Structure formats: C-alpha cells, structure tokens
Amino acid sequence: MRTEPRPVILRxxxxxxxxxxxxxxxxxxxxxxxxxxxxxxxxxLLGEPPARVPALEGVSLEVPRGSVVGLVGxxxxxxxxxxxxxxxxxxxxxxxxQFEGRDISTWVSETPLKYRRMVQMVFQHPDLxxxxxxxxxxxxGEILAIHGxxxxxxxxxxxxxxxxxxxxxxAQVMHRLPRQxxxxxxxRVVIARAIAVEPRFLVLDEPTSALDASVQSRVLDLLVxxxxxxxxxxxxxxxxxxxxxxxxxxxxxxxxxxxxxxxPTEQIFEDPRHPYTRALLASAPVPDPHxxxxxxxALRGELQHDEIAGDSCVLxxxxxxxxxxxxxxxxxxxxxxxxxxxxxxxxxxxPPYAAGTRAVGTA
Amino acid sequence: MTAFVVRxxxxxxxxxxxxxxxxxxxxNVLPGNPAELRAGQYASAxxxxxxxxxxxxxxxxxxxxxxxxxxxxxxDLGENALTGLSVADEISAxxxxxxxxSVVGFLLGLLVGLPLGVLAGMRENTFWDHGGRLIxxxxxxxxxxxxxxxxVYFFYSELGWAPPPTGRAQIGTEPTxxxxxxxxxxxxxxxxxxxxxxxxxxVLPSITLALVVAAPIARIARSAxxxxxxREYVTMAITSGIPARVVLRSYILRNxxxxxxxxxxxxxxYLIGGNILVEIVFAWPGLGGYAFESISNNDFAPVQAFVLxxxxxxxxxxxxxxxxxxxxxxxxxxxxxxx
Numbered sequence: 009m010r011t012e013p014r015p016v017i018l019r020x021x022x023x024x025x026x027x028x029x030x031x032x033x034x035x036x037x038x039x040x041x042x043x044x045x046x047x048x049x050x051x052x053l054l055g056e057p058p059a060r061v062p063a064l065e066g067v068s069l070e071v072p073r074g075s076v077v078g079l080v081g082x083x084x085x086x087x088x089x090x091x092x093x094x095x096x097x098x099x100x101x102x103x104x105x106q107f108e109g110r111d112i113s114t115w116v117s118e119t120p121l122k123y124r125r126m127v128q129m130v131f132q133h134p135d136l137x138x139x140x141x142x143x144x145x146x147x148x149g150e151i152l153a154i155h156g157x158x159x160x161x162x163x164x165x166x167x168x169x170x171x172x173x174x175x176x177x178x179a180q181v182m183h184r185l186p187r188q189x190x191x192x193x194x195x196r197v198v199i200a201r202a203i204a205v206e207p208r209f210l211v212l213d214e215p216t217s218a219l220d221a222s223v224q225s226r227v228l229d230l231l232v233x234x235x236x237x238x239x240x241x242x243x244x245x246x247x248x249x250x251x252x253x254x255x256x257x258x259x260x261x262x263x264x265x266x267x268x269x270x271x272p273t274e275q276i277f278e279d280p281r282h283p284y285t286r287a288l289l290a291s292a293p294v295p296d297p298h299x300x301x302x303x304x305x306a307l308r309g310e311l312q313h314d315e316i317a318g319d320s321c322v323l324x325x326x327x328x329x330x331x332x333x334x335x336x337x338x339x340x341x342x343x344x345x346x347x348x349x350x351x352x353x354x355x356x357x358x359p360p361y362a363a364g365t366r367a368v369g370t371a
Numbered sequence: 372m373t374a375f376v377v378r379x380x381x382x383x384x385x386x387x388x389x390x391x392x393x394x395x396x397x398x399n400v401l402p403g404n405p406a407e408l409r410a411g412q413y414a415s416a417x418x419x420x421x422x423x424x425x426x427x428x429x430x431x432x433x434x435x436x437x438x439x440x441x442x443x444x445x446x447d448l449g450e451n452a453l454t455g456l457s458v459a460d461e462i463s464a465x466x467x468x469x470x471x472x473s474v475v476g477f478l479l480g481l482l483v484g485l486p487l488g489v490l491a492g493m494r495e496n497t498f499w500d501h502g503g504r505l506i507x508x509x510x511x512x513x514x515x516x517x518x519x520x521x522x523v524y525f526f527y528s529e530l531g532w533a534p535p536p537t538g539r540a541q542i543g544t545e546p547t548x549x550x551x552x553x554x555x556x557x558x559x560x561x562x563x564x565x566x567x568x569x570x571x572x573x574v575l576p577s578i579t580l581a582l583v584v585a586a587p588i589a590r591i592a593r594s595a596x597x598x599x600x601x602r603e604y605v606t607m608a609i610t611s612g613i614p615a616r617v618v619l620r621s622y623i624l625r626n627x628x629x630x631x632x633x634x635x636x637x638x639x640x641y642l643i644g645g646n647i648l649v650e651i652v653f654a655w656p657g658l659g660g661y662a663f664e665s666i667s668n669n670d671f672a673p674v675q676a677f678v679l680x681x682x683x684x685x686x687x688x689x690x691x692x693x694x695x696x697x698x699x700x701x702x703x704x705x706x707x708x709x710x
Contacts, residue, residue, distance in 0.1 A: 095610050124612035136603040139622065141700060151611045201611070 014072035017209060017241045018094070023103035025064040025089055025265075063089040064100065065265045071209075076235065076242040078256030078273070080249060080288065086265035087245045091213045094243065095129050096120070107209065125155055128202040132214035134194035138186040144171070145182045148201045155205050170200040174230060192223035196230070203234060213245045228254055249292045253277055258347075261285045264322045267341065271348030280361050281350035283307075283327050289361070304328070321353070329354055375697055376690075383686050387679075391443065394678040395436055403669025404428070405452035426452075439675075448679075449672030451665070458676045462658065466680070467551030468539055469657030472649070473642055476577040480584025485631070487585070488592025489624065495597060503589055510586025515645050519579040519652035526575060534571045536653040544568035576653040583645045584638055591634040595627035602626075629700055636692045643681050 063086045071077045079087050092098040093105060096116030105112040107127060115123040131137035138147055148167045152158060158166055168178035174196040186194055195215065202210060215231065216224040232255060235242060246252050252259055252273075259276040261269040261284065269282040280286045283305070290305035307326040320335045321327070327334065333353050341351040352358075406423040407414070414422070423429050427438060442449065448458040484507075491503035526533040534541055539553050546556040546565035554573070557566035599605060600623055608618045647659035654660075658677060665673035 097606065097609065121612045124610060129607070129610045131603045131607060133603055137607045139604045139608075139626070141625070150613075154612050198607075201607075 014074060016070045017073040017108060018069075018071040018243065019104075019106045020070070020090075020094075021068045021104045021106075023064050023067040023090070023093065023105065024062070024101045025086075025093065025098065026101055027061045027063055062086075062265045064093070064103075067103070067262070067265070067267055069260050069267065069270065071241050071243055072257075073241055074235075074239060075257045076244050076255050078252035078259045079243060079245045079262060080247060080252050080259060081262035082247060082288075084264075085262040087247075087262055088213055089265075090262070091129070091211050091243070091245055094211055095127065096123065121155060125205045126207055127209045127211065128205065128207040129211045129213065130195075130198055130202050130215045133218045134191060134198045135186065135218075137198050138194060140186055143183050143185055144189070144197050147186075147197060148204055151201055151204050157205065166204070167200075170204055171197075173203070173234070174200045176200070190223075191219050192227060195219060195223075195227055199227075199230065199234070203238060203240075206238070207240070209241050209243070211243045211245070214247070215244075216251060217246065217248060224251070231255060249277075249289060261288070266322050266351065268322070268352070269348075269350040270341075271345060271350075275345055275348045278361075279345070281344040281348070281355045281358060282352045283329050283354075283358075284323055285350075286358075286361055287328075329358075372694075372697065376694060379690055379693055383690070386686060387683065390682040391440065391679060392436075394675045394682075395439055398671045398674050399432055399435070401669070405668075405670050405672075408668055408670060409452040409455075443679075448676040451673055452670045453668055458672045461661065461673070462676055462680065464551070465656060465658050465661055467553075468655060469646060469650070469659060471539075471552050471554065472573065472576055472580065472655060472657060473646060475573055476580025476649075477584055477638075477642065479577055479581035481588060481635075483581060484585030484588030485592055488589035488631075489596050489627070491589070491593040492596025492600065492627070493619070493623075500593070503593065507586045507589045507593075510582045511590070513582075514648075515579060515583055516648040516652050518582055519576070519649055522575045522579060523652065533575050534568070536575065538572065538654050538656055540565060540569040540572050576649050576655055579649050579652070580642070580645055583641065587634055587638060588631060592627065592631050595630045596623060599623050599626045625699060629696065632692055632696050632699070636689050639685055639688050639692075643685075 067086070067090060069077065069079075079090065081087050089098060093100050094107075094112065096112060099113065107115065107123070112123070142150070145164070145167050148170055149163050152163045152166060157163070167182070171178040171181060176193060176196050181189060181193060181197070186197075189197065195218075199215075212231070216227050219227060228251060231242070234240060242255070244252065244255055256273050259271065259273050260267055261276070261282065263284050269276065269280065269285045276285065277289065280289055284307070286305040287307045290303075306328065307323075308328070309326055319338050321337075321339055324330060324335050331354065337353070339351045339353045339355075341349040342355065344350050344355055404419075404423070406419050406426055406428055409426065410419045410422040420429075427435060430438075439449070446459060448462065450456065451458055451461060454461070487499075487503045487506065491500040494500055523533070523536045527535060539545070544565050546553055546562050546569065547560050549556045549559055553569035554566065557563070557569060605618060605622050608622050609615070613622075643659070646657065647663050649655065650657045650659035651663060658680070661673060662677040665677070
C-alpha cells in the first residue's frame with residue numbers, strides 16, 4: 009500500500025535542545041586528570057555543575073499536509089519539548105523548523121499573530137488550560153478578538169457555531185465557567201478555541217490522556233472529524249499507543265530526545281524494528297484478563313535523565329538485546345522498509361515481532 | 372454581587388457580639404483592679420472599696436456586663452481610670468494618628484513588596500529573585516521594634532537625617548487640627564511647614580511598618596506568580612497569540628493576586644501588633660500605644676474599647692478584601708448560590 013507523496017506542511021530537521029539540570033547525575037569523572045591534593049576530589053563551592061540533559065537530539069520529522077503524525081514515547085522522552093519548540097514557547101539550540109516552507113523561529117518573533125493563526129495547540133489538561141475565571145463564551149471569544157475576527161455580535165455567532173462544531177449545545181454551555189463543565193466538555197471547549205481562528209495545523213499534546221475512557225473515544229472521533237472537514241494537519245503527541253494507532257498515518261517513536269524509529273502506522277505496529285518500540289508495544293495493556301505481560305521485550309529499569317556517557321546507544325543499560333557494539337557506537341537510523349527507519353545496530357537481525365503469542369489462551 | 376455583600380454584612384453583628392463578650396470576660400478575668408489605679412498608690416483599703424463601689428466594680432459580673440453593654444449602645448465606652456476622661460474622647464483624639472501611620476505603612480509595603488515579588492516570580496533564580504528573597508527573609512525574621520530602633524539609631528542619632536522619634540511632628544510645627552490626619556490637615560490649611568514636618572516624622576515609622584507588610588507580600592506574590600506562570604492556561608494564552616504584556620497583566624497577575632489578597636487580610640490583623648510596637652518606639656500618639664499603656668495599668672475600659680474598635684476595623688477591611696476577591700474570582704461569587 010503506497011501512499012501518494014503529499015506536500016509537507018511541517019518540516020523539522022536536526023533539532024537539538026539541551027536543558028541543564030542539577031537533579032540529573034553526570035557520568036563519573038575519568039579516573040585520571042581531575043585529581044587534587046593527593047587524590048582527593050576537588051571540593052566545589054557551588055556544588056556539582058548542572059548536568060546537561062538532552063531533551064531533543066538531532067530530531068527530524070515531516071508532517072505531510074492533511075495527515076496526522078503521531079509522536080510516542082515515555083514521559084521525559086522529549087515529546088512535549090518538541091511541541092513547545094513548534095509552538096515557539098521554547099527556543100531550540102540548533103536545527104531548523106519550517107512551517108509551510110518558512111522558518112518558525114523568525115515567524116514567531118516577527119509576526120507572532122500570523123503564525124498563531126496558522127498553528128494552534130490543544131493541551132493535555134483541559135481543566136488547567138481554561139482560565140477558571142472566564143466563561144466559555146469569553147474563553148473562545150477572546151481568541152477571536154485577539155485575531156481581530158468579526159465584530160462583537162459576529163463573534164457571539166461564531167462562538168455558538170464553534171461550539172456546535174465540537175458537539176456542544178451553545179445555549180447550555182455558553183455562559184458556564186470551566187468548573188461547571190465535565191472533563192470532556194472542557195476539552196471540547198479547548199478544541200473549539202484552538203480551531204476558532206481556522207488554523208491549518210494543530211499540535212495536540214496528549215489531548216485525551218486526562219479524560220475518562222468513555223469520553224476519550226468520542227473526543228478522538230471529533231478530532232478525526234475536524235481534520236477531515238477542516239483540512240487540518242496534526243502533530244499528535246501521546247503515550248497511548250492505541251490512540252496513536254487510531255488517529256495517525258505515520259508514527260515517530262522518541263526515546264530520550266532521539267528518534268529511534270519512524271514509519272507508517274501499520275508497519276510500526278505490525279513490524280516494529282527497534283527494541284524500544286517493541287517494549288512499548290508489548291507493555292501496552294490488553295483488555296483480556298488471560299493476557300500475560302510479554303517480558304521478552306521488556307526493558308530493564310526506568311528512564312534515567314543522567315547524562316549519557318560517550319557514544320553509546322541511548323537504550324544502553326535497559327535494552328534486552330544489548331551487545332558489545334551498543335556501548336561503543338551510537339546507531340544511525342537506517343531504512344528498514346518503505347518510509348520506515350530504525351536506529352538500532354541489530355535491526356536487521358531482529359526476529360519477527362510476536363508479542364502476545366505467549367498469552368495464555370482461554371480455558 | 373449585591374447579595375454576596377449583604378450576606379457578608381449580615382455576619383458582622385454576630386461577630387461583634389461575640390467579640391464584645393470575649394473582650395469583657397477576658398479583661399475581667401485578668402488580675403488587677405482599676406479602682407486601685409483610680410484611688411492612687413497610697414489609698415487605704417477603705418478608699419479603694421469606696422472607689423470600687425463608685426465604679427460599679429462591686430457588682431456581680433453579669434450586672435457589670437449589662438451596664439457595659441447598655442453604655443456601649445449609647446456610644447459610651449467608659450472612663451479611663453487613670454485620667455478620668457471619657458475613653459470615647461481619648462480614642463477619637465488618637466485614632467487618626469494610627470490610621471495615618473497604618474495606611475501609609477501598608478501602602479508603602481505593598482508598593483515595595485508586590486513588584487519585588489512579581490519580578491522575582493517572573494525571573495526565577497536570577498539576581499532579582501535572590502535579592503528579593505533575601506529582603507523578604509530579613510523582613511519576616513527581624514523583630515519590628517528592633518528594626519525601628521536600628522532605623523532611629525542610624526538615621527537620627529548617627530546621620531541626623533531623620534527628625535527625633537518623638538511623635539507626629541516636631542513641637543511647634545503641628546498643623547491646625549481639622550480631621551486629625553496631620554498630612555491632610557497641613558494641606559487643607561495650606562501650612563507647608565507643618566506638612567514638611569509631619570511628613571518627615573512619618574518616614575521612619577512607616578518604613579518600619581512597611582517592612583512587616585512588604586516581606587510576606589513579596590514572598591506570597593513570588594510563589595503565586597511562579598505557580599500561575601506555569602499553568603496551562605497561561606501557555607494557552609501565549610499560543611493563542613496574546614501579547615506577553617497582556618498575558619502578564621490579565622492572566623498571571625489577576626490570578627496570582629488571589630493568594631496575595633488573602634495574605635493582605637492576614638497582615639491587617641498582624642498590623643495591629645506591629646502598630647503597638649512601632650508606636651511605642653517612635654512615641655507615636657496613636658491607639659497602639661494607648662492600648663499598651665492601658666494594659667500595663669490593668670485599665671478595663673480602654674482595653675475593651677481598643678479590642679472592639681480593632682475588631683470592627685478588621686471586620687470591615689476583610690469585607691472590602693472579600694468583595695475585591697469576589698470581583699477577581701467569580702468562583703467565590705457563585706459559591707453558595709446553589710449553582
């Protein structure tokens with residue numbers, strides 16, 4: 009199944025962002041060199057210098073116009089940093105980000121309103137994303153006013169129309185405060201506000217993770233519907249693989265700020281070519297009481313934010329397949345299929361992915 | 372909104388009754404006898420007994436309470452046992468001094484504390500943040516009277532920049548009293564010498580009081596701004612295209628003001644204690660010093676009057692704060708309306 013190549017709306021190339029953190033540990037200093045007064049470590053007046061924690065390292069991705077790219081990874085993998093970079097909230101250290109062929113950073117600094125009219129964001133926590141003091145009408149009307157859309161009367165009509173588009177009853181919710189709405193209703197209001205300026209692109213940062221399961225699917229349906237009717241493109245961030253599978257055409261897997269695997273959704277889910285992706289898939293909960301967690305693919309330990317020593321693979325220390333070369337050389341992404349890449353030394357030798365085959369059958 | 376204010380107003384009489392009872396009981400339970408004070412140091416037991424009878428102190432406590440409450444209703448706050456003057460008269464002569472000092476000190480404290488806290492919260496972990504925190508910690512931990520004494524020592528004794536700490540104006544330069552507020556009276560009578568003199572005298576005491584206010588305000592403003600700044604609706608405001616200046620004003624500040632207002636309410640109560648100390652250090656002829664003297668003298672009537680008046684003042688100021696709070700935060704307004 010070949011998809012026709014579509015023009016790219018968002019292109020990110022070799023994006024880097026490093027944070028400094030005192031909480032993270034630096035790798036142990038080399039045994040020689042930093043010695044002082046007969047082997048004592050030099051005391052530091054201001055404590056250890058902060059460790060450099062890479063949030064994004066050489067991240068590249070493309071979102072074709074009219075499609076949804078899913079971004080998955082554990083918390084701390086750099087997903088939200090990427091979203092913040094695209095929204096112009098965080099300045100990357102290096103790399104380029106282009107929207108419709110124009111550099112995002114210059115766009116945001118020169119004519120922020122024009123950029124924000126194109127690109128909007130939907131947040132994870134609808135209860136935090138709405139100002140508790142503003143009614144629904146004011147929340148949505150505000151963004152119209154900022155962008156100079158319509159006059160007062162016209163805006164009220166537009167707000168009502170927008171609420172209908174997200175399947176809310178305007179007469180019912182218009183004059184309510186966020187705390188008088190349910191979680192699903194709040195997220196619909198956030199979405200209505202985001203699409204109010206008729207943007208071309210939405211960055212969705214875990215838009216359904218804070219919602220009840222019953223509400224999740226309806227909000228997802230809404231997002232799919234809006235994309236089709238509104239000609240939108242999405243960058244869809246989530247740690248929930250099923251959600252990503254449902255909405256995305258392509259999936260990018262991020263681990264510690266690096267793209268470890270990327271490809272068409274079906275290939276990623278049917279034939280993952282990176283141990284990290286496999287671990288993620290194998291650990292996803294399955295709604296079957298007889299299902300046993302398949303630990304062949306499990307990673308050891310938890311994601312650490314300590315500096316990565318030298319040139320090892322980012323998954324070193326956690327990977328179930330680790331061999332000698334992993335600690336010596338960082339794997340480069342290699343093509344493993346049609347539009348499918350994976351960054352692993354062993355990707356060619358991986359046996360077919362078969363999680364769940366060890367699941368105990370029904371008695 | 373009107374219903375909200377009415378609801379809040381309705382609770383005030385109840386609180387006042389409770390305070391009148393408490394004030395009366397506590398002063399009567401405490402040891403000491405105003406009759407001894409009135410009769411003088413060398414009075415015989417018989418004289419003291421007669422004085423007691425004339426003051427009504429020989430009556431049982433409930434009779435005394437009835438008389439006290441009846442007098443209160445007629446605006447009679449009793450007599451100062453030492454001076455024999457009406458407490459109501461003494462207080463009406465003294466309260467403008469306290470209010471003038473408190474208002475100037477409180478506003479000065481807000482003027483310094485708020486911007487400092489907001490700046491620290493917006494620029495976390497920078498020079499401004501650390502500097503602001505240092506000042507705030509000093510302000511919270513240094514005793515008020517000691518700060519007052521230090522200021523007097525440096526700016527009056529050592530440098531000679533400030534006038535002597537002996538009241539509201541240098542002797543002979545007081546303005547003609549109209550309202551009792553020296554600054555205001557000086558302006559009303561066009562007396563520039565009095566204005567200059569009373570302004571100078573106000574500087575050190577109000578700075579001392581301002582420190583009590585500025586430090587906690589700065590701390591609470593910092594943490595509130597820091598917290599609100601990280602909330603998603605602020606991020607959403609920015610990604611919506613709202614200019615940074617507007618985001619600061621109408622999103623961050625408005626929401627961060629709520630805990631600051633709460634702190635202001637707490638500080639109003641704290642200010643009374645601060646006032647007493649500052650008034651003593653600077654020989655400020657206000658209510659604080661008056662209350663302190665009366666307490667040392669075991670003189671019931673002025674203490675009860677002081678308690679009553681400060682309670683009333685705090686109640687009313689808190690009402691004002693609550694109204695501002697409700698205006699800033701619609702959630703308060705709707706609470707309890709059954710919505």
